[in-house]
Amino acid sequence: MKKTVLTFGLLILALLVLFQLSKYTLVSGDSNIEIIMAAVAIIFFSIGIYLNKRSLHKNVLPDSEIDLEKIDALDLSKREYEVLKEISLGLSNKEIGDKLFVSESTIKTHVSNILVKLDAKRRTQAVQIAKEMRIL
Amino acid sequence: MKKTVLTFGLLILALLVLFQLSKYTLVSGDSNIEIIMAAVAIIFFSIGIYLNKRSLHKNVLPDSEIDLEKIDALDLSKREYEVLKEISLGLSNKEIGDKLFVSESTIKTHVSNILVKLDAKRRTQAVQIAKEMRIL
DNA sequence: GTCATTTTGGTACTTTAGTATGAAGCCGTT
DNA sequence: AACGGCTTCATACTAAAGTACCAAAATGAC
Numbered sequence: 001m002k003k004t005v006l007t008f009g010l011l012i013l014a015l016l017v018l019f020q021l022s023k024y025t026l027v028s029g030d031s032n033i034e035i036i037m038a039a040v041a042i043i044f045f046s047i048g049i050y051l052n053k054r055s056l057h058k059n060v061l062p063d064s065e066i067d068l069e070k071i072d073a074l075d076l077s078k079r080e081y082e083v084l085k086e087i088s089l090g091l092s093n094k095e096i097g098d099k100l101f102v103s104e105s106t107i108k109t110h111v112s113n114i115l116v117k118l119d120a121k122r123r124t125q126a127v128q129i130a131k132e133m134r135i136l
Numbered sequence: 137m138k139k140t141v142l143t144f145g146l147l148i149l150a151l152l153v154l155f156q157l158s159k160y161t162l163v164s165g166d167s168n169i170e171i172i173m174a175a176v177a178i179i180f181f182s183i184g185i186y187l188n189k190r191s192l193h194k195n196v197l198p199d200s201e202i203d204l205e206k207i208d209a210l211d212l213s214k215r216e217y218e219v220l221k222e223i224s225l226g227l228s229n230k231e232i233g234d235k236l237f238v239s240e241s242t243i244k245t246h247v248s249n250i251l252v253k254l255d256a257k258r259r260t261q262a263v264q265i266a267k268e269m270r271i272l
Numbered sequence: 273g274t275c276a277t278t279t280t281g282g283t284a285c286t287t288t289a290g291t292a293t294g295a296a297g298c299c300g301t302t
Numbered sequence: 303a304a305c306g307g308c309t310t311c312a313t314a315c316t317a318a319a320g321t322a323c324c325a326a327a328a329t330g331a332c
Contacts, residue, residue, distance in 0.1 A: 044180040077308060090261025092288065105311050112290065122318085123289075124260055125226025213278060228318070241281050248320065258288085259319075 074117050074135075081135075083110040088127045088136050210253050210271075217271075219246040224263045224272050 076084070086096040093107040100107075111123060120126035130136040212220070222232040229243040236243075247259060256262035266272040 041177075041180040044177045079309065087260060088264065090256065090258055090264040092258060093290095094288085102309085103311055105313090106309070108290070109310080112292090115290080120226065121290095122226055122228060124223060124263065127260065127263070128224065128226040215279065229320095230318085238279080239281060241283090242279070244320070245280075248322090251320080257320095 074133075076114070076117055076135075080110050080114050080117070083107060084114055084126065084130060085136065087111070087114075087123050088130070210269075212250070212253055212271075216246050216250050216253070219243060220250055220262065220266060221272065223247070223250075223259050224266070 082100065083096060086099060091099065093111065094104045097104045097107045114126055115121065115123070118126045118129045120129055127136065218236065219232060222235060227235065229247065230240050233240045233243045250262055251257065251259070254262045254265045256265055263272065
C-alpha cells in the first residue's frame with residue numbers, strides 16, 4: 001500500500017515536471033512538441049513495464065529458481081543430489097542404478113542418506129520437501 | 137518475434153497519431169497542452185503495463201493452473217484424486233488412510249487404480265506424471 | 273427401484289523401499 | 303603420508319508398496 005502511494009506520487013510529480021518543461025519550451029518559441037511528446041511516451045511506457053516487472057517478478061522468480069546454495073547447506077553431495085533428481089522423476093532404485101552405472105545397493109545407500117539429510121521418511125516425502133525448499 | 141515487430145509498429149503509429157492531434161490542437165489555438173500530455177502519459181503507461189502482463193502471464197499462469205478437466209479425462213474419481221494429492225505430499229498408505237478415515241487396504245486399492253490410470257509403475261512416477269499434466 | 277460406478281475392505285502374495293552394518297577404493301587437504 | 307569425506311558395494315533384515323482377486327455397502331443416474 002505504501003509503495004503504491006509512493007509510486008503514484010512520483011508519477012504525478014514526473015508529469016508535473018514535464019508540464020512545466022513543455023510550457024517553458026513552448027513559451028521560448030521552440031515548439032518542438034514532437035520531441036517532448038516522444039519523451040513522455042517513452043518515459044511512461046518504461047515506467048509501466050518497470051513497475052509490472054517488479055510486481056510480477058516477486059511471484060515468478062521463486063517458482064523457477066533452484067537454490068543451489070541450499071543444497072550445500074543441507075550437506076547434500078553432488079551424487080546424492082543427482083539421485084534425488086532421479087527419484088523425483090519417478091525412477092526405482094534399480095532404474096537409477098542402471099542410469100548412473102552403479103549398483104542398486106549404492107543407490108539405496110544414497111537414498112538412505114538423502115532421507116536423513118532431508119529429514120524425510122519416504123522418497124516421496126523427500127521430493128516434496130526438496131520442492132518446498134526450491135531445490136528441485 | 138513477429139509479435140514484437142507488430143506491437144512496436146502499433147506503438148509508433150499511436151505516437152504519430154498523437155503528434156498530429158497535438159499539432160492540430162495547437163494550431164487551432166486551444167493550447168491545452170497539459171491534457172494531451174497527460175493523455176499520452178496515461179496511454180503509454182497503460183500499454184507498458186499491458187504488454188508486460190501479457191508476456192509474463194504466459195509463464196506464470198500455466199504453473200499455477202490445475203487442469204480440472206484433465207482429471208475427468210483420465211477417469212480419475214474424486215477419491216482417487218484425493219489420494220493422489222496425499223501421495224504427492226509424501227504420505228504413506230497408512231497415513232493417508234488415517235487422514236481420510238479409511239483402512240490402508242482401501243488406499244492400496246485406490247493407489248493401484250491410480251497407477252493404472254496414470255500409466256505409472258510407482259507412486260513417485262504417478263506424482264511426476266500428474267505434475268506434468270498440470271493435475272497437481 | 274434398478275443398474276452402473278464408486279468406495280470400501282479383506283486376504284495372500286510379490287516386489288520394491290529402506291535400515292543397519294561393514295568395508296574397500298578414491299580424492300583432496302593438511 | 304595420514305585423515306576425513308565421498309562413492310562404491312555387499313549382506314541381511316524389516317517395512318512399505320504394489321498386485322490379484324474377491325466382495326459388500328454406498329452413491330448417483332435413469
